[in-house]
Amino acid sequence: MTDEKTSAPTGAAPPREVDFLRRLSATPELGPAILLIVMLVVFTAINPAFISLNNISNALTFTVELGLIALGMTLLMTSGEFDLSVGSVFGFTAVVMWTLINSTALGMPLAFLIAMSVALAIGAINGFFVTRLKIPSFLVTLGMLLVVRGSALWLTSGFPQRTWDAGEQWLAEWLVGDFCIGGAGDFCTGGLRVYMSLIWFVLIAALLHYVLTRTRFGNWIQATGGNPAAARNRGVPIRRVKMLLFMLTSALAGLTGIISSIRVSAANPNSGTTYELEVIAMVVIGGTALMGGRGTILGTVLGVLILRLMRNGIVLIGVPGLAYNIFIGAIILGMMALHSALERRHNEGT
């Protein structure tokens, strides 16, 4: 392998096919981008209603909420860890906030801050167990999933919390308010209704993309996941990096849970169940390595869109909704095969 490299003539242009494969392996987003375009074309060809503004804005609302968690998870997975407790934090944080609002005199902003602190604390505990006690994140966050879900059920005796006095709060407006682009009337006829969660998603995606690719902290995240021993030897505080990312992911899961509870007017202690799997699927489909070292926010955005369009599209083209998981599973397997083949090529240094 090494000899091949040194003896290869450097000036000669590689064959075109090799060149394309090389570009593909250096750009993990390319695979998901192509898949997304193919899906759009196929679904629209079968049912032109698919591309309608209304359909798109409906499809996006719920999706970007999950996508917010996926953004945090992308950075966490790039650093070599992941978090299975996000679904339960999603449910629990909203339950905490609404229980406080309903049973105490605290206003919404204060209850919001307390609930978010709880989410941050859960992330910090995950981080502590992983970085200080050296327990694999699979086990730590699986345990945390059960503890947090159990707490949500216990706190509420299993009943959903009332959320009806959220509407007129400025904070609620900021989190889930919506506005209408180009439409008319209460139902935004003919226009595109945009929820605040989409704005949050775009802003946070842009910010985290910048952090991951352009800043020192992003460099540390990639180094921590890529070769932790090398990072440590260069003085990179890898435990602090992971700790912060566990807290970020947990905070985004909590924020998402609160946004969702206001939008659907219910804080159900069971909500968010299995979201962790959907979120991880979004991230890996986008090209972030499960073992760390390489992550892409852009890829995750594509992964979010792919999963959502799939859910929407198969219903529109008349496949029973129950078959959804078959398609999702197949996409995950196909994308994993593609990414691992590219990764191997990449590591062989072709």
Add this chain to the structure above:
Amino acid sequence: MTTPIVEMRGIEKFYGRIHALRGVNLHVSKGEIVGLLGDNGAGKSTLIKVLSGAVPFTSGEILINGRTVELNTTNDAIDAGVETIYQDSALVPQLSIARNLFLGREITRGPLGRLDQGQMNAVASDLLRRVGITKNIPPTTPISSLSGGERQAVAIARAMYFDSEIIILDEPTNNLGVAETQGVLNFVRDARDKGHACIFIAHNIHHVFQVVDRMVVMRRGEVVADDLSPKTSTIQDVEDIITGEHMAA
């Protein structure tokens, strides 16, 4: 004789009950390559981990340029001028050459810590040329697409750039082909000629003989010889000292 750049005095190290270092003394001077030899488990890696701030030691003293230093973290050691190149844990394969060169010492601008990529790439290109990589390898190339010898060159270039007093290389020639080994040995000589002190650890005694000025041999946590010269000793002599044969004879 001038004051040594690095001096370790009476270093003791216990791993629980295992007495890994037993009062080790070691000194290395400017412009000198010292070969550190010893059988498996002799304590070579432990000694350099102590010097690079990666493990705490039980007692003893470390001086750099005549002054006692506290090396509690790898950052302390790097700041004190000790650069260590570990075989498998020197570089991050997914990151570019430039980003590896500056890992933990990034050039940044502004409050968010934005990387100054232009500056980092410029320095990296210049360094690659200086350590003799004449092939046209852009500084944005990921480490994973470099050969083993090129990777060692990047690690050595990094140590030279940060003006380290002493560069420690733990088995830098493992798994390298003949040509690449010669390349790495050249980089080490080059670093010495630019005034860095070097500690060179290798199991291949032929590689050691080609490059070092002086050899130190450890056995069971102790230094048993510290002034062997490749000019006056034969490979057989040194091998006997490593295994303890010379005492049996």
